[in-house]
Amino acid sequence: MNTVSAKSNIYLLSTDNDLVNREAYKQAFGTFQEQHSESFEEDTGHHSLELASIHQSECVLLDQHLPDTAVLSEQAENVSKPNIPAAMQTELIDALREQREQQMLLEKTVALEQLREAEAKYRTLVEQIPVITYIASLETPVKLLYVSPQISQLGFPADDWLAEPQGLLKRVHPDDLAATIEAYTYTYEHHVPLRCEYRLTKHDGQSRWFLDKAIVVRNEAGESMFLQGVLVDITKDKEIEQELSYYRQRLEEMVCNRTEQLEKQCVILKSANASLGATLGKLKRANTKVRNSERRFRLLLDATSEGIVGFDADGHCSFVNRAALIMLGYAEKDLLGQDILSTIDQPNTDDFTLPIEALVHSNLSQGLASELCLTSFKRKDGHSFPVEYSFYPVEPERLIDNAVLVFLDMTASHAQIQSLEYQASHDPLTGLVNRTAFEQRLSRVLESAQSDHSQHALCYLDLDHFKCVNDICGHAAGDELLRRLSGVLTSKLRQRDTLARLGGDEFALLLEHTTLNQARNIAHELCESLRNFCFTWEDTDFSISTSIGLAIVTRNVRDAGEFLNNADSACYRAKKKGRNRVDVFIPDNIKHLDQFVRRNS
Numbered sequence: 001m002n003t004v005s006a007k008s009n010i011y012l013l014s015t016d017n018d019l020v021n022r023e024a025y026k027q028a029f030g031t032f033q034e035q036h037s038e039s040f041e042e043d044t045g046h047h048s049l050e051l052a053s054i055h056q057s058e059c060v061l062l063d064q065h066l067p068d069t070a071v072l073s074e075q076a077e078n079v080s081k082p083n084i085p086a087a088m089q090t091e092l093i094d095a096l097r098e099q100r101e102q103q104m105l106l107e108k109t110v111a112l113e114q115l116r117e118a119e120a121k122y123r124t125l126v127e128q129i130p131v132i133t134y135i136a137s138l139e140t141p142v143k144l145l146y147v148s149p150q151i152s153q154l155g156f157p158a159d160d161w162l163a164e165p166q167g168l169l170k171r172v173h174p175d176d177l178a179a180t181i182e183a184y185t186y187t188y189e190h191h192v193p194l195r196c197e198y199r200l201t202k203h204d205g206q207s208r209w210f211l212d213k214a215i216v217v218r219n220e221a222g223e224s225m226f227l228q229g230v231l232v233d234i235t236k237d238k239e240i241e242q243e244l245s246y247y248r249q250r251l252e253e254m255v256c257n258r259t260e261q262l263e264k265q266c267v268i269l270k271s272a273n274a275s276l277g278a279t280l281g282k283l284k285r286a287n288t289k290v291r292n293s294e295r296r297f298r299l300l301l302d303a304t305s306e307g308i309v310g311f312d313a314d315g316h317c318s319f320v321n322r323a324a325l326i327m328l329g330y331a332e333k334d335l336l337g338q339d340i341l342s343t344i345d346q347p348n349t350d351d352f353t354l355p356i357e358a359l360v361h362s363n364l365s366q367g368l369a370s371e372l373c374l375t376s377f378k379r380k381d382g383h384s385f386p387v388e389y390s391f392y393p394v395e396p397e398r399l400i401d402n403a404v405l406v407f408l409d410m411t412a413s414h415a416q417i418q419s420l421e422y423q424a425s426h427d428p429l430t431g432l433v434n435r436t437a438f439e440q441r442l443s444r445v446l447e448s449a450q451s452d453h454s455q456h457a458l459c460y461l462d463l464d465h466f467k468c469v470n471d472i473c474g475h476a477a478g479d480e481l482l483r484r485l486s487g488v489l490t491s492k493l494r495q496r497d498t499l500a501r502l503g504g505d506e507f508a509l510l511l512e513h514t515t516l517n518q519a520r521n522i523a524h525e526l527c528e529s530l531r532n533f534c535f536t537w538e539d540t541d542f543s544i545s546t547s548i549g550l551a552i553v554t555r556n557v558r559d560a561g562e563f564l565n566n567a568d569s570a571c572y573r574a575k576k577k578g579r580n581r582v583d584v585f586i587p588d589n590i591k592h593l594d595q596f597v598r599r600n601s
Contacts, residue, residue: 132231134168138216138224141188142167145226153233155203168231173199173207180212191216191224197234209238247394248297254392254406255284258306261372266417279304307387309405310394315341315360318402327387327409329380340405344377360391360403377407386410427501429479430486438500438508442560445512449553457519459509460549460567461489461526464579466505469535469542477537478505484535485544492522492529508564516552516584523548523582531580545580547571556587 132153135146144167147158154171164170172180176198183196194214199207214229259281283300298321301308307324311317317340325332328344335343345356356375376384389407425437433441445456463485470478482505489499489507498510509526511519527546535542549571557563566585574583 131233132210134214134229134231136167136214136227136229138188138191138226140165142169142184144168151231154200154208168200168212171200173201175199183212187214187216187227194227194229200231208233209235244297250392250394250404251300252284254404258406259284305408307405307407307409309335309340309407310402311340311405312402315339324407327379327385327407328377334380345375356389360405374410386414430483430501432486432490432507433498433500435500435502435508438498438502438510439560439564441498442510442563445510446553446557446560446563454513454553455515456553457511457514457516458551458563458567459511459519459523459526460551460564460571461507461509461546462548462571462575463505463530464545464547464575469537473537473540480537481535481542481544485530485533488529488533489526492526497522508567516550519550519552520582520584523550527580527582547574547579548582549574549585550582551585554587 130150132150133146133148134144134151137143137145143165144162147161149158151158151161156171161167169177169180169184180196180198183194186192187194193216194212196212197209198212199209201207211232211234212229213232214227217225217228219225283303301319302322304321305323307327308319308321309317309324310319317335317338320330320332320335320340325335328335341356341360356373359373372388372390374386374388377387378384386409387407388410389405391403391405394402394404425434426432427434442458448454449456466478466481469481482501486499486501486507489509493499493509494511496512498512500508500510502508509522511522514522527548530544530546533544535544549567549569551557551563551566551570553563557566566587570583570585574581577583
């Protein structure tokens, strides 16, 4: 009821059972405030007359549609002031109702227009983003109420999806269906957000991976209305994940293969192999912890002492680890994108092996990995170094478009091998060729002589009275004497001649492409050189001489052993004739009895 002014003297009473109408009357009566009017409200005719009697109302406005309008006349006789004017509100009500309906219609029209504009903006936004947007019913599980046009990328129009009772589940890959249903069931039961990954089968039978993220939309009262979500195509991410998994598996295989190879290395590299095997073992164990980290994957490759280089089918470098950069002397930026094989290959003109670039392309074209190979690589400064290398094709999705080259610097190993080879073929005391190596070289010379009928000579040298030096001054003096005599003999030889210590104080000299007269002159010159040599040890002087037996290649010489025996026989005769002389082996003059007596003396 409105507040009454103290000066008002007009009392009006409105009777209507519609609260909206009564509010409309109040607004209309408010326009007569300058007439000192006062208004009252009531919702039934009976109470209205009672209120009119109490307040002595000047006028009563009645709604003809009130339920008790028919009995108002009877009740009016009992009111103290029965002559109160009463007016029916039909026309006013109709006018106000019509005005209200027009206002409501206008407001509804504006609201609908605003809703259409908002819906158009929302639809435009949804249809432009690179994801699939959908709305699903909560009353009928997985039934789609709306899906954006981007769904057509799967080969089916949007109407087909809306008509399908199973919604998205109809096209979920069979391998992912159980997990997807479980995720949807949990969301529908608990009205919680949805997040799952699954494959949807396209019209052509191929599958695409999608990330499904959805939330339950609620009204202002908190009631669940529908499920709204987006489908994000993550196929590329899945392919990258599979490719990384392939590389990790390939690396594990490479590490295992390399570990097995290192275990078969020679005795010289055992200590180094043990250290490398331990490092590879640590890297292999650590690999399980870095499967999902590209940064740690790079650290794994950088930690190995082997050089690892990745390149594509055209030979362009796509990856190089730290060990390879150190060995080659390059910075990473100098090699990435470059033709790595032609950059590091050092052509070897001394043999007939294929260049590494041709070998790699030949094997990769057949999808073959290489065995361990030896070659030389070229550093940035132009110097070359020996390497042991192998390479493996990379076959993502059965298409060979990349390869991995693994190599190891063999400089130290070659030096050790050469040192061992030298020790195996040379006398440790004098540095001359030893008996084994000398006999091998002698065999090769005899084989060539049989094919080209070339002439060669062999001298067998035995020092005279060497035992006296050992007996008087000791073996140290004898060793020093042998070293000095080796230097004297070597200084008198030609470049193609081979001097060897056979053992003790016995030496052998191979004179290749030499006639008998030339060989005899050389032998006499050696005798003369030793005759003029004086050896002093702790104030004791010794004169040294030698007996030399000389033999030449003949048709009867079958092997190196026989050739040495011939020269040895001639040397024995030189000693027997008085030492310090040269004797020539003549086949007709050899007596087997003399050889037997000398061997057993």
